[in-house]
Amino acid sequence: MRKQYFKQEEGAPEPLRCTVERVARFEEVDALGIVWHGRYPSYFEDGRVLLGEKYGIGYLDLYRQEIIAPIKQMHVDYQRPLQFSDPFTIEAILHWSDAVRLNHEFILRNAAGEITTTGYTVQLLMDPEHNVLMVPPPFYQEFRERWQAGELT
Amino acid sequence: MRKQYFKQEEGAPEPLRCTVERVARFEEVDALGIVWHGRYPSYFEDGRVLLGEKYGIGYLDLYRQEIIAPIKQMHVDYQRPLQFSDPFTIEAILHWSDAVRLNHEFILRNAAGEITTTGYTVQLLMDPEHNVLMVPPPFYQEFRERWQAGELT
Amino acid sequence: MRKQYFKQEEGAPEPLRCTVERVARFEEVDALGIVWHGRYPSYFEDGRVLLGEKYGIGYLDLYRQEIIAPIKQMHVDYQRPLQFSDPFTIEAILHWSDAVRLNHEFILRNAAGEITTTGYTVQLLMDPEHNVLMVPPPFYQEFRERWQAGELT
């Protein structure tokens, strides 16, 4: 059974999702013939970047708003290894949070549809002086209202 | 206050420790001018490798015993960023476990001695056919006995 | 004008080609906001791997034949930088050689079709004991004959 990394808050809208297709690259594989455990943050990022672009809260969207969103926490659970040239998918799932933070869950699956790896990242929003934003900035508030209204799919 | 990643088991010997000195490399820094969050698994590994070599349970020691120790779980908490050419230390701490697993904690500190990043990894021991070892193999049992006896420092 | 990395040998068949589409990833960009120069070997490899798979001389094909093909030489000419999220293409071009070696040329182009980077790699074929093969092994000889006969496109 899959771990529940984030508790669904009451009255929260459904999570946002998107999926990236990938193939394990030669340089990602270690001397044991499996993808080195330290490559998975880059796989997670592939999913997070695509989801951000899809919903207008990507790195470049934040940059234009003069906001940065550093990673505060990252977690990975390794269940099955991947080998060179294995195709796999990365599903990124953005969970609603009442706080000003981005809670992403990630699920990697192999060609057989089996879960190989899961994990999550937590990001805070900050202004250029690295002050944590406690109140959502306008563009982010708007994104949340559209999400809550069911306009994002 | 630092998180307690692993509960100290009753009657367990003191954790084993060692520290690596490093400098943040140019290629480790991202477009925001800080070490990219996905580089920290390699910093953790620098600490884990040195500790393994010091106590005879390193990658090459395991290899000679035909044992592999894949990472099953990894966690990182990011507290302060590192920038290009910042010196820092990586303290690796091996916590005792009654189970056949390697529980490493990591603490990174900057030149001012401030904690920048903490985290942990959990490894299982497996035979070459990827069967999880439930009973400690002889060389590992011996290592544990010496640790318990206070012979490792 | 593009450099001519490999001289076309007389009577040699046309080079083999294939093209990969990519987007510059966040972790590939350095503190100056451009793709770090040391990431391009992995871009070249993306092209080389695809061409190898397409024509049956990929890493896994060689592995099955108990042959390795280590890189002996690599060269990169950087003309225009790439930035985060820039789409680009990697064209891999395998040039004919009478010697037992793989001579790949690489051409990267941005979305405007401008050449951003070019380069090449040279690989020798070796047996598992790291002896350089001076005579083409059967599977490779067959590949060359089909290439020479114009059967590969």
Add this chain to the structure above:
Amino acid sequence: MRKQYFKQEEGAPEPLRCTVERVARFEEVDALGIVWHGRYPSYFEDGRVLLGEKYGIGYLDLYRQEIIAPIKQMHVDYQRPLQFSDPFTIEAILHWSDAVRLNHEFILRNAAGEITTTGYTVQLLMDPEHNVLMVPPPFYQEFRERWQAGELT
């Protein structure tokens, strides 16, 4: 015999040199058990960074002068492989050039003192608008005069 990557210009002062000690890290090794060819640019950079710091022309020195020095060309010749935990040295050698460019040669040697890898990089100097500098900026001119006068060792 070692290749001569840069021709010694007439009347030019002796090259500047420095050496870094390193150990091949687990994540740098590929599925064939040797350091992946694409890691060597980072080894070259370790040498280049140290030499730059030693002589006051490092990345941060340039940054303070509002100058960037992008890599225009990189070349690597692989002679002997490195394996996990192999100690090796990186010698960086800055060759004199009458043009405004940084011509670095690199020589890697294993514990037996054998050359494992050689190569070079060529950098141009640019202002923040990416205009190539044809005339040496004052701080760089001063560096060259001290070098020519034999004051740098």
